[in-house]
Amino acid sequence: MKARTRFAPSPTGYMHIGNLRTALYEYLIAKSLGGDFILRIEDTDQKRYVEGATDIIYATLKEVGMNWDEGPDIGGNFGPYVQSERKDIYGQYAHKLVELGGAHYCFCKHDENESEDEDENAVPVKFDDPCKHIPLSEAKKRIANGESFVVRQNINKKGTSVFEDVVYGKIEIDYDELDEGVLLKSDGLPTYNFANVIDDHLMQISHVVRGNEYISSTPKYNLIYEAFGWTPPIYVHVPPVMKDAQHKLSKRNGDASFQDLVQKGYLPQAILNYIALLGWNPGTEQEIFSLDELKKVFTAERLNKSPAIFDSTKLTWMNGYYIRALEPQKFHELALPYYAKCLTRKVNLEFLSTVLQPRVETLAQIAENVDFIEKLPQYSTALYQNKKMKTDEIIAKNSLALALEVLRGVDVWTNENLFAELKALAEKEGLKNGQILYPVRIALSGKETTPGGATELAVILGKIETLNRINQALKLL
């Protein structure tokens, strides 16, 4: 049987990290097995629907290169791929399930506030549906009369339900723990549980990958499969991605979504690589993986059982790694929009990119690295004192005057040439390199630390501005 997995998000807002990781694992399971990855939109809760959310889903998957083989936009043999368009299908199967004895019609009015103001110590009691005992013929009559109803699952079995999970192994749950939940809501739309079973079966999904919060309800799914005489899928329950030891990474709280991270200057590929490793490892010491490489080495058996805390520090490191690995031209292209935001002065941007690339771990860090270029900051002459470089204000003043003279005469304004010239000057004057270069760097930047040395800053700023700033420094001293 062909491996088929589906990513089935509900369009309730942006794409959060846990969601994306689940999608990744689904994608990888399918692709590592030469199968298909299907996109299905689960919009059965009209109250939570957010306009534009499906576009975010499409855009995100495309951005990281997880292309789907079937989906709402591209179709496929098992459509439609949007649950709200499948309403009739669920209705049919719900009624069929009642006929098969797997469910019953229920006419109880549901209490909206039921699960609310419970006091702390109250032990939830299992709902025992009186409607279960209404004869089918009578129930049908009431429905025909237009009475509002839901379809509720029957849990008739006793004893223990056993199923196998790829990551958790054998799980046993007592049937007594299961409640007879609603399958078809009074608005005629299915609940998540029911829609999933129907769709997964009809779409021939082989591996169901989902959060481990569904472990305890899995026996209910299996009961539905059983009632229909269908074979349940292979279950792959994955632990959550945590914000800290106690809390899941959640949509609320503004925890980082994929979009947020991209906006903060993280590269999609780095994000994907990082989250692949949150709960999975290849069994080797390799950590850097492209999506194609992941496809080759991924196996669901190496998924972890316990939750993983999202560590943005390590993500940042990995992002830096990806940035450094970029073709210089590519980095320059990515940096351009950031330059546009904070630089109006005309400078050597190509060269700036070459010095920045090994120094930033996120694109957003570009701004803090180039601030001095736009405008020389106010600085104290004390900056010219440096023990290791053996400089102070006096030496600096002398060095700057000498450097100014040399630089005036330089026409080939490259880093190599400038460095050679200033080095020669130092030798000629019997000074250490640093005694010339350090003061120049301070004069050009007004900052203690800069991305690049004196001559590199000079190349970035250009000859005119370089001489300008050295003159200013001389005045200051």
Next chain:
RNA sequence: GGUUCCAUCGUCUAGUGGUUAGGACGCGGCCCUCUCAAGGCUGCAACACGAGUUCAAAUCUCGUUGGAAUCACCA
């Protein structure tokens, strides 16, 4: 509270009876060096606890503790 699940450095993890418990991030140090990075080398740092099984336990069993999930006409 019932039930289910989980537990190795601060974090992500390797490890399936015998290892100096390995790697990565972070942190410290050194080298390189025109500052800062990058790069190279290096150091600190973990088997939650208690019994048991065994010649031998991070690995198996039981218990304790801690944590998570679930118990909706949300997904």
